[in-house]
Amino acid sequence: MAANITTSFNFTWSDKPLNFSDVNKAQEKKLFLIEMSNLLQQNNTKEPKGWTMRISKGGNVYSFMGPWGQAVAPNVLTKSPFMDEVWQDVAVSNALNNPNGGKAYFIHQAGAYFDQAANPTLLSPWYSPNAGAFCLGHSCSIVSWSQHAHLPTTFNSSKLVFTRYTNCGDGVYEHVFGIHNMATDPSVGPPSDTLDYFNTLWWGVRTSAFRDVVRSSSSSSNLTEITPLPNWDAVGVLPVSQTAGYTVFAEYVRFDSPTYPLPCGSRNGNGSFVPCSDVANSIPLTLKLKAGPKSDPGPCYYQQSLSEFFKIYTVR
Amino acid sequence: MCELVEKLFFFSPIPPFFHRCRLEPTVNLTNGLVDGKTPTYLILVNPTTKAVMHLHPLRSVSAWSRYSSGMNWLIISPADNSTKAADINEKFPADTTLQVQYEPAYSLPCGDGSGAVVDCDSDSSQGQPEIYVVSLTYPASSSNACEQDADMTTLYGKIVARCRIFPTIPINSGDPYTQLTFVSNNTNVKISYQVNGVLYWSYKNPLNGYQYLYVFAGDGGMPFLRNNIYPGLNFTVLFQNTGKPWDQNMALSSVHGSSTTLKESVGGSVPGTMYVNDYTNIRYGIAGNPARDYTPFVSACCAFLVCPLFYFLSTKSLTMLLIIWLHSC
Numbered sequence: 001m002a003a004n005i006t007t008s009f010n011f012t013w014s015d016k017p018l019n020f021s022d023v024n025k026a027q028e029k030k031l032f033l034i035e036m037s038n039l040l041q042q043n044n045t046k047e048p049k050g051w052t053m054r055i056s057k058g059g060n061v062y063s064f065m066g067p068w069g070q071a072v073a074p075n076v077l078t079k080s081p082f083m084d085e086v087w088q089d090v091a092v093s094n095a096l097n098n099p100n101g102g103k104a105y106f107i108h109q110a111g112a113y114f115d116q117a118a119n120p121t122l123l124s125p126w127y128s129p130n131a132g133a134f135c136l137g138h139s140c141s142i143v144s145w146s147q148h149a150h151l152p153t154t155f156n157s158s159k160l161v162f163t164r165y166t167n168c169g170d171g172v173y174e175h176v177f178g179i180h181n182m183a184t185d186p187s188v189g190p191p192s193d194t195l196d197y198f199n200t201l202w203w204g205v206r207t208s209a210f211r212d213v214v215r216s217s218s219s220s221s222n223l224t225e226i227t228p229l230p231n232w233d234a235v236g237v238l239p240v241s242q243t244a245g246y247t248v249f250a251e252y253v254r255f256d257s258p259t260y261p262l263p264c265g266s267r268n269g270n271g272s273f274v275p276c277s278d279v280a281n282s283i284p285l286t287l288k289l290k291a292g293p294k295s296d297p298g299p300c301y302y303q304q305s306l307s308e309f310f311k312i313y314t315v316r
Numbered sequence: 317m318c319e320l321v322e323k324l325f326f327f328s329p330i331p332p333f334f335h336r337c338r339l340e341p342t343v344n345l346t347n348g349l350v351d352g353k354t355p356t357y358l359i360l361v362n363p364t365t366k367a368v369m370h371l372h373p374l375r376s377v378s379a380w381s382r383y384s385s386g387m388n389w390l391i392i393s394p395a396d397n398s399t400k401a402a403d404i405n406e407k408f409p410a411d412t413t414l415q416v417q418y419e420p421a422y423s424l425p426c427g428d429g430s431g432a433v434v435d436c437d438s439d440s441s442q443g444q445p446e447i448y449v450v451s452l453t454y455p456a457s458s459s460n461a462c463e464q465d466a467d468m469t470t471l472y473g474k475i476v477a478r479c480r481i482f483p484t485i486p487i488n489s490g491d492p493y494t495q496l497t498f499v500s501n502n503t504n505v506k507i508s509y510q511v512n513g514v515l516y517w518s519y520k521n522p523l524n525g526y527q528y529l530y531v532f533a534g535d536g537g538m539p540f541l542r543n544n545i546y547p548g549l550n551f552t553v554l555f556q557n558t559g560k561p562w563d564q565n566m567a568l569s570s571v572h573g574s575s576t577t578l579k580e581s582v583g584g585s586v587p588g589t590m591y592v593n594d595y596t597n598i599r600y601g602i603a604g605n606p607a608r609d610y611t612p613f614v615s616a617c618c619a620f621l622v623c624p625l626f627y628f629l630s631t632k633s634l635t636m637l638l639i640i641w642l643h644s645c
Contacts, residue, residue: 045566046637047636047637048566048567048635048636048637049635049636050635051635064568066566066635067566068566068568071568073603073608073609073610074608074609074610076607076608076609077608085603085608085610085612168632170636171634171635171636172632172633172634172635173632173633174631174632175631175632175633176631197616198616198617199614199615199616200596200615200616200617200631201614201615201631202612202614203570203612203613203614203615204600204610204611204612204613204614205568205610205611205613206609206610206611207602207603207606207609207610207611208609210566210567210568210611213600213611214567214638229600229601229602229611230601230602231601231602231604232599232600232601232602232603232604232611232612233601233604234601235599235600235601236599237597237598237599237616238597238598238599239595239596239597240572240595240596240597240598240615241595241596243572243598245571245572246569246570246571246572247569247570247572247598247600247613248567248568248569248638249567249568249569249611249613250562250565250566250567250638251560251565251566251567252559252560252565253366253559253560253562253565253638254366254368254557254559254560254561254562255557255559256361256417257359257417257418257419257420257557258417258418258420259415259416259417260358260416260417260418262380262416263345263380264343265343265344265345265380265381266343266344269343269344269383270344271344271345271346271347271382271383272345272346272347273345273347283342283343284343285342285343285345285380285381286339286340286342286413287339287342287380287381287390287413287414287416288339288340288342288411288412288413288414289337289338289339289340289408289409289410289411289412289413289414290338290339290340290387290410290411291338291410291411292338292410297410298401298402298404298405298409298410299337299338299339299405299408299409299410299412300335300336300337300338300401300404300405300408301335301336301401301405
């Protein structure tokens with residue numbers, strides 16, 4: 001962990017412009033648990049390492065602000081106020097999940113959908129209850145009881161999630177979580193459920209803030225750039241073993257323009273151009289930069305003579 | 317030669333600066349791309365870091381590899397006069413093999429004579445408009461060619477300029493969301509101007525039949541247009557790649573791991589080991605409804621978690637410039 005790290009925690013909600021949808025932003029106060037910041041400059045776009053996150057009672061991140069603005073989706077859907085388009089883990093029992101039969105089995109770390117059409121008596125969003133939270137040094141640890149997302153449900157949730165966020169410094173944070181199945185007897189069926197499919201994490205970014213993705217590849221030293229991002233439905237799954245370990249969401253990546261064909265020179269060294277097609281008399285040009293002397297190791301530098309010659313500022 | 321340089325007109329807002337860079341031994345080429353021979357803007361690219369530097373539109377490369385003092389030298393002029401040698405060395409350190417790219421020509425639409433756009437290969441196509449500016453009081457030749465359109469400026473909330481052009485195929489639409497560069501084709505005087513979009517390519521005023529090019533004004537605004545765009549100029553339109561270089565891209569990254577030897581921890585799950593029943597996969601893409609402004613990204617894995625087992629996982633997220641992030645790896 002880097003030295004000179006500073007971290008702040010705040011358990012008191014404050015009204016800040018988080019840039020969420022008007023449809024749901026009033027709900028934000030209800031799920032707030034902790035605000036955590038690395039206290040680096042929050043508006044420095046040249047060194048964009050400052051961040052401030054808000055963590056919900058369920059232990060998931062629902063706001064992540066920095067020089068780019070808000071990274072989490074605006075949450076425009078009334079039926080899912082900060083319990084779907086957030087950064088959370090999800091657990092499923094494949095044996096019990098039967099959406100077509102009206103028995104969806106998805107346990108969200110954040111809480112349940114606020115679908116009043118399906119649940120007329122539901123007057124307020126039901127967020128996952130918090131069992132405890134503790135912040136010290138540069139970490140916050142939270143324990144919460146994750147809830148079934150689809151209501152009404154006949155299932156109980158046996159998922160207890162332990163989450164820890166650590167400010168590692170230099171713009172990096174670590175998210176560690178452990179899922180505990182607290183069902184008492186696996187042999188008797190619900191609520192003793194086997195959880196066998198997980199989203200670790202269900203993450204995501206605000207498209208208008210990060211419109212491109214650049215991904216590492218285990219088969220190439222170059223990053224795989226995808227511009228613009230495809231639609232979710234158009235993309236299949238990708239084995240993580242093929243990714244070389246990380247995925248980067250970036251603002252607006254410049255894609256390559258056409259390559260300009262470099263000229264060829266004469267084999268006799270007179271400095272003239274020779275068509276590259278004249279293989280016998282031409283030598284291809286290579287622009288590999290060479291370091292200067294130790295006193296000025298950069299390849300490029302100010303050049304006074306050309307400045308005076310062209311009457312234009314020149315760097316040698 | 318010094319006199320020749322003094323006679324050149326550099327109407328691009330800032331005269332070019334020259335930089336000289338050492339090259340590993342290569343062929344001797346004493347010339348570069350000179351005025352009148354530069355088809356498009358050139359861009360130096362570091363293929364490893366994706367850092368870019370635009371070269372001056374009119375004097376980009378003075379010498380590709382001039383052999384002097386026992387060394388091959390690349391002599392270049394950046395487009396931005398604030399670029400210093402230290403900036404270049406930071407983007408293009410020693411051992412970088414430079415790649416040269418160029419901004420391609422923009423493909424103008426074709427019209428059928430009614431003001432509508434048609435496929436250039438269709439039978440009804442009458443070709444592309446020509447951007448040949450004339451006096452606002454054409455056929456008089458002494459006045460300006462461009463003026464600010466007050467109504468359009470009010471409507472769009474940003475400066476809209478219109479330049480009267482010689483009668484051509486009317487195209488009553490434009491490309492308002494793409495930055496484009498207009499470069500004059502005239503050989504004696506060069507003008508380069510970047511606009512923030514084209515509202516109409518060749519709008520034909522139904523009242524008087526005059527035709528105008530409508531643009532969202534770029535750097536220099538109306539003063540540049542009034543002072544430098546004069547009757548008699550014709551232009552080629554270039555596409556401007558407006559994406560940010562990697563060293564200017566703020567980025568947010570998820571380190572989700574990759575090593576299959578780490579079983580079900582950050583490296584991803586391996587079927588048949590411990591309680592794992594499938595490999596870890598990732599998936600990402602824009603959510604179907606654009607109003608959600610949402611790009612889900614998920615790492616999914618499959619472990620049998622029966623009571624009272626405990627599943628543990630760790631990930632990291634990083635916030636920084638794309639290029640700095642790469643350097644830190």
